[in-house]
Amino acid sequence: MKRYFHEELEDVRSHLMLMGEKAIANVNLAMRALLDSDLATAQQVRAADDRIDEIEKQIDDEVARYIGLRAPVARDLRLLFVAIKASHDLERVGDEATSIAKRTAKILKTGSSTDDLGRLPRMCELAVGMLKDALHCFIDEDSTRAIAISERDEEVDSLNRENFRYFLDMMKKDPKRVDFGTEMVFISKSMERIADHAQNIAEEVYYLLTTHSLKEVIADRKSV
Amino acid sequence: MALVKDNPKVITSSKTSSSMATEKPEPKRPLIRVADFDFYYGEKQALFDINMDMKENEVTAFIGPSGCGKSTLLRCINRMNDLVEVARIGRGKIEVNGADIYDPRVDTIELRKRVGMVFQKSNPFPKSIYENVIYGLRIQGINKKSVLDEAVERCLKGAALWDEVRDRLDTSGLSLSGGQQQRLCIARALAVEPDILLMDEPCSALDPVATAKVEELIHSLKKEYTIVIVTHNMQQAARVSDKTAFFYLGKLIEMAKTDEIFMSPKNEQTEAYISGRFG
Numbered sequence: 001m002k003r004y005f006h007e008e009l010e011d012v013r014s015h016l017m018l019m020g021e022k023a024i025a026n027v028n029l030a031m032r033a034l035l036d037s038d039l040a041t042a043q044q045v046r047a048a049d050d051r052i053d054e055i056e057k058q059i060d061d062e063v064a065r066y067i068g069l070r071a072p073v074a075r076d077l078r079l080l081f082v083a084i085k086a087s088h089d090l091e092r093v094g095d096e097a098t099s100i101a102k103r104t105a106k107i108l109k110t111g112s113s114t115d116d117l118g119r120l121p122r123m124c125e126l127a128v129g130m131l132k133d134a135l136h137c138f139i140d141e142d143s144t145r146a147i148a149i150s151e152r153d154e155e156v157d158s159l160n161r162e163n164f165r166y167f168l169d170m171m172k173k174d175p176k177r178v179d180f181g182t183e184m185v186f187i188s189k190s191m192e193r194i195a196d197h198a199q200n201i202a203e204e205v206y207y208l209l210t211t212h213s214l215k216e217v218i219a220d221r222k223s224v
Numbered sequence: 225m226a227l228v229k230d231n232p233k234v235i236t237s238s239k240t241s242s243s244m245a246t247e248k249p250e251p252k253r254p255l256i257r258v259a260d261f262d263f264y265y266g267e268k269q270a271l272f273d274i275n276m277d278m279k280e281n282e283v284t285a286f287i288g289p290s291g292c293g294k295s296t297l298l299r300c301i302n303r304m305n306d307l308v309e310v311a312r313i314g315r316g317k318i319e320v321n322g323a324d325i326y327d328p329r330v331d332t333i334e335l336r337k338r339v340g341m342v343f344q345k346s347n348p349f350p351k352s353i354y355e356n357v358i359y360g361l362r363i364q365g366i367n368k369k370s371v372l373d374e375a376v377e378r379c380l381k382g383a384a385l386w387d388e389v390r391d392r393l394d395t396s397g398l399s400l401s402g403g404q405q406q407r408l409c410i411a412r413a414l415a416v417e418p419d420i421l422l423m424d425e426p427c428s429a430l431d432p433v434a435t436a437k438v439e440e441l442i443h444s445l446k447k448e449y450t451i452v453i454v455t456h457n458m459q460q461a462a463r464v465s466d467k468t469a470f471f472y473l474g475k476l477i478e479m480a481k482t483d484e485i486f487m488s489p490k491n492e493q494t495e496a497y498i499s500g501r502f503g
Contacts, residue, residue: 006501071458072499073458074488074489075495075499076499077487078487078488
């Protein structure tokens with residue numbers, strides 16, 4: 001039997017999905033601005049982030065109201081906790097995309113070329129893929145996909161370390177590129193954090209679906 | 225105190241057997257054990273193959289839709305169902321403190337002293353508050369005033385009612401509010417020093433303030449007593465119990481720690497019931 005107020009859980013679920021789509025779109029937009037050296041696109045990212053913040057606030061209000069009025073338990077309660085945590089992660093993803101856009105604008109205003117981005121495009125491809133998969137875990141209720149997301153996070157971490165060495169080397173060789181290299185180190189770090197948030201969301205969804213800790217499951221797999 | 229008329233070794237009080245003080249608390253042991261238990265009202269089977277343990281100094285909540293057998297099982301624990309003519313056990317047993325309570329030699333009066341009961345509707349006797357509390361002691365032939373005075377104060381304090389009625393012990397129990405009457409009935413049950421308190425929807429007729437008082441009382445009483453409570457209020461089960469058992473159509477579907485039942489139940493029917501999706 002479905003009660004009338006269970007529709008409100010569907011609203012929370014839909015808003016989380018919408019927030020996820022907008023956060024992914026903003027990461028792609030920020031990367032596009034950098035790849036195309038497009039200042040106008042970079043400015044769009046900053047404007048779009050406000051909408052992500054609004055949806056987070058909406059989810060917070062919906063969750064607080066549901067807990068206060070409906071006394072949820074079990075999976076319903078886990079869903080609400082996951083919604084709060086995942087929406088916070090997605091809000092942070094939006095902030096990191098904005099940070100990338102701001103740094104891109106800074107680079108473009110100095111007239112630096114953006115034709116050498118090191119391993120950033122590959123990092124972006126992985127991080128966005130992780131975010132999409134984390135959201136698909138949620139939509140399809142597929143906990144197995146969450147494990148693969150964790151494995152990709154390690155690859156992103158490794159690429160970030162490569163980027164750090166690469167841009168440090170670039171700055172050493174050509175001091176005129178210090179401003180660009182510094183911004184790129186920060187942009188790379190932002191992309192690495194986006195992947196971390198995707199990993200967090202995967203862990204939260206895994207808990208929602210199984211009540212177990214994904215970290216512990218992965219640690220057990222590694223110890224075998 | 226023995227439950228069996230001719231063999232005092234069969235059942236002992238859990239309080240006397242566990243009173244040895246030790247430095248480390250011993251793990252809680254099952255005080256009530258239900259094993260392979262089938263129960264019938266005439267031809268109709270009300271309980272099917274129930275197996276469960278209820279540990280001492282824990283609160284166990286029975287939940288489930290009406291007619292699921294939770295009150296039937298509760299009443300089996302102190303043999304209240306003996307009073308129903310067509311009621312009978314199919315197979316299995318219920319043990320209290322290691323002894324089969326359906327052993328023909330068991331004295332049901334002694335059993336019901338050991339296993340007290342509080343009902344859905346408070347049922348004070350049309351007597352003074354004082355006489356209500358000591359009713360069970362009077363039946364046992366205890367009439368010494370100092371003993372009775374001590375029992376009244378102890379039990380009313382135990383039932384968190386002493387401060388509200390200490391100055392009017394000679395007024396009628398029926399003059400109290402609904403919540404106070406229910407706590408008076410709990411005090412009356414405590415007077416005969418039971419090991420176990422069975423509560424059949426004790427708050428269903430109470431307002432939220434009186435309910436909160438009874439719930440606080442249940443929480444404090446579990447230090448001394450083992451409590452089994454039947455409730456239709458999911459939040460009450462979540463608040464007051466250590467273990468929760470979900471029944472459906474006479475079967476025990478799932479029993480686990482209360483936080484597990486309300487956060488991550490294993491059974492889909494349990495999940496559907498507690499989250500209001502049942503039916």
